[in-house]
Amino acid sequence: MDTVFLQGLELRAVIGVHDWERAFAQRLRVDLRLSVDTAPAARSDALEDAVDYARLAEALTRTAAESSYQLIETLADRLAMQALDNPAVQRVQLTLHKPGAVPAAQGVGVTIERSQQEAL
Template sequence: MDKIYIEGLEVQSLIGVYDWERDATQRLLVDIVLFSDLQKPAYSDDVDDTLNYAEVAQAVTDVAANSQFALIEALAQAMISQVFSQFPVQKMTLKLSKPDILPTAQNVAVEFTRERKDT
């Protein structure tokens, strides 16, 4: 299975459990691995034959901007669900990082790997 990577995608979201986290959006970082058959675009050199990674990035950004989850786990799953609903991806890994939350840690993150269930 071939892969497309989107790394370090910066998004903004209203997320968190504590009241002070709900006052303003927070910076989150998203790393995505999209598993798909890329044989056709590899030979055709035609953008219409591949996954449009700019559209995938925008879909994930939109989910973050329009959500109000308490947990990054819930937001990560919503992002995955949106990608599966819009794009022909067989499997994906999504790492969602909340880098500015703990003063003594560089990052806090969750990582999910999911496979399309309707194939």
């Protein structure tokens, strides 16, 4: 299995449990590693045989912008499931970063893994 990745995609979402967090869309960052068999795309050199990461980035950006979850775990799960909407993606590892959530920390976030079996 091969890996297609999308790293450092900036998102905006209403996220958090405190009222002050929910008053505005916060900046988030997502990294994805998608387990995919890239051989068909390599043979055909055709986008329809590949994971269209530009289209995926747009979909993830839209989903985050339209969301209003309390927990980053919930948003991370929804984004991972969206990546698995593409049947070529067998597994996804997703890290969702919430910069500035803890001022004394360099970073805060969650990393999850999901597979096609969990998406069914």
